[in-house]
Amino acid sequence: MTRKPSLTLLLGVTILTMIGCSNNNQNTSETENMETTVRSVQKQEVNTRTFVDSAGREVIVPTKIKKIAPSGPLAQLVLYTSSPDLLVGLATPFSTEAKEFIDKKYQNLPNFGQFYGKNASLNMEALSAAEPDVIIDIGEAKKTVKEDMDKLQDQINIPTIFIEANLKNMPETYKKIGDLLGETKETEKLSKYCQKVLKQADSVRSSLKESDQKRIYYASGNAGLNTNAEGSFHAQVIDEIGAKNAATGVDIVSKGGGTLISMEQLVQWQPDYILAETKDVYELIKTDESWQELTAVKEGKVYQVPTAPYNVLGSPPSVNRIMGIQWLGQLVYPEQYKLDIEETLKEFYSLFYHVEPTSEQVKTILTNAQ
Structure with a gap:
C-alpha cells in the first residue's frame, strides 16, 4: 500500500526548494554583477591608454582623442598648426591682424581663457561644456612643471598633458603631439619642415x-x-x-x-x-x-x-x-x-x-x- 506524503513534508520540501532557488538567484545576480564590472573595466582599458608626457608623468588618456583644448596662447598656436579640427576652444581670441589668415570657423570657437600666468582667466563653465578629452600645455619646461600639471589636472578633472617646446626641439614637439593624438601624417610633415630649417641654421651658424x-x-x-x-x-x-x-x-x-x-x-x-x-x-x-x-x-x-x-x-x-x-x-x-x-x-x-x-x-x- 502506497502512503501519501504528509502536508508537513510537502511544506518542508517547498520551503527548501524556495531557499535553494533564492540562493541560486542571489549567486547568479552576484556573478552577473561581477561579470558586468569586469567587462566595464576591460572596456575602459580598451578605450584608454597611458601616455608619458614631457614631464615624465603617466597620464591616462582616451585611445582615440577627438577633442582637445589648449592651456595658453603658445599651446594654441602649435595645436592650431597640427590639428585645428580637434580644437574645441581657444585660450585667447585671435588678434585682428591674425583673423585675416584664420578660417572663421576657428575664430568662432569658445574662449576658455588661459590656465596660469599673469593673464590667467580660466572659464571653467565654458571648458566643461566643451568636454575636451585632454588639455594640452606646450612650452618651456619650468622647474615646477610636474607639480603644476598635477595640480591643474586635479583642479579640472580632465587629463592634462605637458609637451615641451622650445626653438631647438620643435621637430620633437610635433612628433610628441602625433604620438598623443594617434595621427602622425600631419605632424610628421611639420616636424620635417622644422628640422630642415634648424639644420640650415646650424650649418650657417657653424660656418660664420x-x-x-x-x-x-x-x-x-x-x-x-x-x-x-x-x-x-x-x-x-x-x-x-x-x-x-x-x-x-x-x-x-x-x-x-x-x-x-x-x-x-x-x-x-x-x-x-x-x-x-x-x-x-x-x-x-x-x-x-x-x-x-x-x-x-x-x-x-x-x-x-x-x-x-x-x-x-x-x-x-x-x-x-x-x-x-x-x-x-x-x-x-x-x-x-x-x-x-x-x-x-x-x-x-x-x-x-x-x-x-x-x-x-x-x-x-x-x-x-x-
Whole structure:
C-alpha cells in the first residue's frame, strides 16, 4: 500500500526548494554583477591608454582623442598648426591682424581663457561644456612643471598633458603631439619642415667667423627701448641664425615688454641691425632725432618685424619663430641662406597656418621687412 506524503513534508520540501532557488538567484545576480564590472573595466582599458608626457608623468588618456583644448596662447598656436579640427576652444581670441589668415570657423570657437600666468582667466563653465578629452600645455619646461600639471589636472578633472617646446626641439614637439593624438601624417610633415630649417641654421651658424656675426637690437615698447636681452627665451631666433644680441650685460626680463634700457646704452652697443616690433616703432626710429646717432639708422638697416598672423620673432615664442629664422637669416646673411623669402613665406603659411596668402598679402606682411 502506497502512503501519501504528509502536508508537513510537502511544506518542508517547498520551503527548501524556495531557499535553494533564492540562493541560486542571489549567486547568479552576484556573478552577473561581477561579470558586468569586469567587462566595464576591460572596456575602459580598451578605450584608454597611458601616455608619458614631457614631464615624465603617466597620464591616462582616451585611445582615440577627438577633442582637445589648449592651456595658453603658445599651446594654441602649435595645436592650431597640427590639428585645428580637434580644437574645441581657444585660450585667447585671435588678434585682428591674425583673423585675416584664420578660417572663421576657428575664430568662432569658445574662449576658455588661459590656465596660469599673469593673464590667467580660466572659464571653467565654458571648458566643461566643451568636454575636451585632454588639455594640452606646450612650452618651456619650468622647474615646477610636474607639480603644476598635477595640480591643474586635479583642479579640472580632465587629463592634462605637458609637451615641451622650445626653438631647438620643435621637430620633437610635433612628433610628441602625433604620438598623443594617434595621427602622425600631419605632424610628421611639420616636424620635417622644422628640422630642415634648424639644420640650415646650424650649418650657417657653424660656418660664420666671429667677425661675421652681426649685432642685432630688437626694439619693442612704445619708445623702442624695451628689448629681449641676450639669453632670453624670447630672443632665441637671433642666436639661432648666428648673430649676436646687442643687448648684453643687462638683466633678462622674460615677462611683459622685456628689459628696459636707455638710449645711452643703445648708443654704446651700436648694433649693426635694428628690428622694430611695430610700424609705430619703425617710424619713430626712422624719424626721431635721438635715434640718428646709431650707425644702423644712418645706414638704413632698420627693419619692421613681420607680425601677421604672429610676430615671427616670438610673440608668442612658438613655431612662428621657425619662419623668423628664415626671414632674419635671409635678411642678415643672404649669401648663406639664399632664400626667396616671399616664396618661403607662402610655403610656411600654407603648411602651418592652412592658408594660401595672395601675392598682395605677402607684400603687406613684408612691408619694411626686406
